Amino acid sequence: MVSSRRIADVAAEAGVSQTTVSHALSGRRPVAPATRARIMDAVERLDYRPDRLATSLRMQRTQTLALIVPDIANPYYPASARALLDGVNDVGFMTLITNTDGDPEGERAALQEMVARRVDGIVMHSLATTTADVRRIVGPDLPVVVVGGLTGHTETDLVVTADSVGLGEAVKYLHDRGVRDLGFVDGPEGNGMYRLVAFLGAANALGMNVQDEWVAHTPFTREGGFAAAMSLLHGDRRPAAIMCANDLIAIGVMDAARALGISIPRDLAVIGFDDIETAALVTPQLTTITNPASLTGATCAELLLERIGRGAAAPYMTRILPTSLVLRESA
Amino acid sequence: MVSSRRIADVAAEAGVSQTTVSHALSGRRPVAPATRARIMDAVERLDYRPDRLATSLRMQRTQTLALIVPDIANPYYPASARALLDGVNDVGFMTLITNTDGDPEGERAALQEMVARRVDGIVMHSLATTTADVRRIVGPDLPVVVVGGLTGHTETDLVVTADSVGLGEAVKYLHDRGVRDLGFVDGPEGNGMYRLVAFLGAANALGMNVQDEWVAHTPFTREGGFAAAMSLLHGDRRPAAIMCANDLIAIGVMDAARALGISIPRDLAVIGFDDIETAALVTPQLTTITNPASLTGATCAELLLERIGRGAAAPYMTRILPTSLVLRESA
DNA sequence: CTGAAAGCGCTTACAG
DNA sequence: CTGAAAGCGCTTACAG
Structure with missing residues (x-):
C-alpha cells in the first residue's frame, strides 16, 4: 500500500491533464469514452480517493x-x-x-x-x-x-x-380528575423556563393552586428530580400532583415518592415530559407528554x-x- | 456584518505580512510586542476567524x-x-x-x-x-x-x-440456583456471535442443557427479543432461563413472557447484557451484565x-x- | 524581528 | 474534446 495518491498522479498515469481527470470524476464536462476509460483504470490501479478537504476549500462547501x-x-x-x-x-x-x-x-x-x-x-x-x-x-x-x-x-x-399544548392537556386532565393542588419541577433556573411558564399559564387558567414552594428548579436528571421532590414533598402540605420538565426528573420524583412511602398515582400523580423509551418501562409506567x-x-x-x-x-x-x-x- | 475575512485582510489592516499574522496567532515564532498588538487589534476590528479548512489542508491534520x-x-x-x-x-x-x-x-x-x-x-x-x-x-x-x-x-x-467474564458469572449464578435448561437470544446471525460463543463455552463447562431450539438470532431490539421469545417459549419444553445478547432483547423477552402469562423470575429467569439505564427501571428490574x-x-x-x-x-x-x-x- | 513565495490537493474560468 | 494556470486560505521553509 502506497501513500495517498493525488489527482496529479492519476493524470500522469492516464496520460491526461488533471483538468480532465477532475471532469471525468465529477461528470461536469463531457470526456471522450476512451479517455474516461483510461482515467478510470488509473484511478483503480492507484487506488485514488479524492481529498474532500481540498475539494471543500476550493468549492467553499x-x-x-x-x-x-x-x-x-x-x-x-x-x-x-x-x-x-x-x-x-x-x-x-x-x-x-x-x-x-x-x-x-x-x-x-x-x-x-x-x-x-x-x-x-x-x-x-x-x-x-x-x-x-x-x-x-x-x-x-x-x-x-x-x-x-x-x-x-x-x-x-x-x-x-x-409544549403548551401537551402541558395544557395534562393540566386539564388532572383538573378533571379533581386535582387542585399542583407542583412543577422545572429544569435548571434560566433553562427551559418556557415549560414552567406554559405550565403556569394552563394552571392559572383552570384556577389550580400552585404554591411557590411546590415549584422547584433542578438539573434535567433523575437525581435532580429525586432531590427536588424530597424537599418539595416534605412540607406540611403537599400537592396532589407534580408535573415535570422532563421524564428523567419525573422518574426521580417517583423514586422520592417511593422512598417516602407515597403511593403513585393514588397519593400523588406524576407526569413527565418527552416520552423517552424508558417512560413506558418504569413502574408505574410514566404518564407523560410526547416530545417527538x-x-x-x-x-x-x-x-x-x-x-x-x-x-x-x-x-x-x-x-x-x-x-x-x-x-x-x-x- | 461583512463577509468572512482572510488572513491577508488582517495583514493589510495591520500593515504587516501574512507570515507575521500567522505567527502572531499561532505563537510559533516570536513577534515584536508592538507588532503583535497591531495585529490583535486588526483581528478584533475585522472579526477575523481563521479558516480551519485551509489550515487543515496545509497542515495535513x-x-x-x-x-x-x-x-x-x-x-x-x-x-x-x-x-x-x-x-x-x-x-x-x-x-x-x-x-x-x-x-x-x-x-x-x-x-x-x-x-x-x-x-x-x-x-x-x-x-x-x-x-x-x-x-x-x-x-x-x-x-x-x-x-x-x-x-x-x-x-x-x-x-x-x-464478555466471557460476565457471561460466565451469569451462567454460574443460574447453575447455583439449580437452573439446567438454558436458552440464549443472540443478535443477528453473523453479528455478536462471540457473545453466543462465550455463552456456550460457559454453559458447556458447567454441563448446562442448551437445546438448539433454545438459541435464536434476532435484531438488537425490544421487538426482536419479543418475537424470538414468542417462538422459543412456545415449544413443548422450554428453558428455565434465557440469557440475551443485549438489554433491549431481554426487555422484549420479558414482554413475551408477560404476554404468555409466564412469571419472571419464578417460571423463567431472564438476563440481559449492557446494563443500559432502562435496565434498572423496568419491572421486574433486569438482572444483566454491565457493559461499561x-x-x-x-x-x-x-x-x-x-x-x-x-x-x-x-x-x-x-x-x-x-x-x-x-x-x-x-x- | 519580518517577508516573499511555494505549496497543501483540488476545481474552474479561459482558451484552443 | 482537452489543457495550462489561477486560486480557495492557510503555514512554513528560506532568506535577510
Whole structure:
C-alpha cells in the first residue's frame, strides 16, 4: 500500500491533464469514452480517493453539518440525532456532534468552532442562546436551525415543539380528575423556563393552586428530580400532583415518592415530559407528554436542506411540532 | 456584518505580512510586542476567524475524529459517545458521527468516507468487519480504534469488553440456583456471535442443557427479543432461563413472557447484557451484565490520542474492559 | 524581528 | 474534446 495518491498522479498515469481527470470524476464536462476509460483504470490501479478537504476549500462547501446538543447522553437527543443524520446522509452530508451541557459559554464556543470549520449548516438545540445571539455569532449567511430556544425576535429557522399544548392537556386532565393542588419541577433556573411558564399559564387558567414552594428548579436528571421532590414533598402540605420538565426528573420524583412511602398515582400523580423509551418501562409506567424526538430531527434535516437550497435571503421558516399527553399509570 | 475575512485582510489592516499574522496567532515564532498588538487589534476590528479548512489542508491534520456506530439511537452508544467526545474535546478535536446499522457495506462505506475526509483518527464499533478489513480500507497510517469486532489477526488498536467474564458469572449464578435448561437470544446471525460463543463455552463447562431450539438470532431490539421469545417459549419444553445478547432483547423477552402469562423470575429467569439505564427501571428490574459504555468511550479517547502521539509504527494496543453480573430482580 | 513565495490537493474560468 | 494556470486560505521553509 502506497501513500495517498493525488489527482496529479492519476493524470500522469492516464496520460491526461488533471483538468480532465477532475471532469471525468465529477461528470461536469463531457470526456471522450476512451479517455474516461483510461482515467478510470488509473484511478483503480492507484487506488485514488479524492481529498474532500481540498475539494471543500476550493468549492467553499464542506458537505458537513454541525449538531450542537446539551448532552448526547441525555435520552432525548439520540433519537433526534439519528433522524437528522438519516435525513442528510442521502445528500452526502456528514455531521459533527458536540455537547454544551446547556451552558451559554459552551453554546457560544461550539457555534464559533463550527463556523471556523466552515460547516454548511448548523442544528442547535439551544437552552441558553436566542436566535439573535446565534445569528450574531455565525454571521448572516450560514444556514442554522434552532430547536426550542429562548423566544424573541427570530433570526434563524426554528423548530419548536408546542409544549403548551401537551402541558395544557395534562393540566386539564388532572383538573378533571379533581386535582387542585399542583407542583412543577422545572429544569435548571434560566433553562427551559418556557415549560414552567406554559405550565403556569394552563394552571392559572383552570384556577389550580400552585404554591411557590411546590415549584422547584433542578438539573434535567433523575437525581435532580429525586432531590427536588424530597424537599418539595416534605412540607406540611403537599400537592396532589407534580408535573415535570422532563421524564428523567419525573422518574426521580417517583423514586422520592417511593422512598417516602407515597403511593403513585393514588397519593400523588406524576407526569413527565418527552416520552423517552424508558417512560413506558418504569413502574408505574410514566404518564407523560410526547416530545417527538425523531420527528424533530427529521424536520431539522428538511429545514436545513431547504435553506441550503434557497439561500439566506429567503424568509425564516418555523415549524411547530405537536406534543400531547400520553396516559399511562403514574397519573 | 461583512463577509468572512482572510488572513491577508488582517495583514493589510495591520500593515504587516501574512507570515507575521500567522505567527502572531499561532505563537510559533516570536513577534515584536508592538507588532503583535497591531495585529490583535486588526483581528478584533475585522472579526477575523481563521479558516480551519485551509489550515487543515496545509497542515495535513484536520483535528477531526470519526465515530462509527451501528446506531446512535441504541441506548448503549450515547454514553460511550459522550465519554469519547469529552476525552478528545480538550485537545481541540471535533467528531463526525455516522451510523452503519451493523451492515458490512455500511461499515465499509463509512470508513471510506471518513478516510476521504482526512480525519485524524477513527473509533469504530464494529459488528461485521475485522480489524484486518478495517486496516485494508483505511491504509497503514491512520489511527483506528476498533471496539468489539470480530476476532482474528489484530491490525488496529482494540478495545474489547471481556464478555466471557460476565457471561460466565451469569451462567454460574443460574447453575447455583439449580437452573439446567438454558436458552440464549443472540443478535443477528453473523453479528455478536462471540457473545453466543462465550455463552456456550460457559454453559458447556458447567454441563448446562442448551437445546438448539433454545438459541435464536434476532435484531438488537425490544421487538426482536419479543418475537424470538414468542417462538422459543412456545415449544413443548422450554428453558428455565434465557440469557440475551443485549438489554433491549431481554426487555422484549420479558414482554413475551408477560404476554404468555409466564412469571419472571419464578417460571423463567431472564438476563440481559449492557446494563443500559432502562435496565434498572423496568419491572421486574433486569438482572444483566454491565457493559461499561462510558469507560469504553473514555478508553477509546485515550488510545486514539496515544496512537496519534506515537505514530503508526508503535505496536498495536489492546485494552480489555471488565464486565460483571448485576443482580436485580429478573433472575 | 519580518517577508516573499511555494505549496497543501483540488476545481474552474479561459482558451484552443 | 482537452489543457495550462489561477486560486480557495492557510503555514512554513528560506532568506535577510
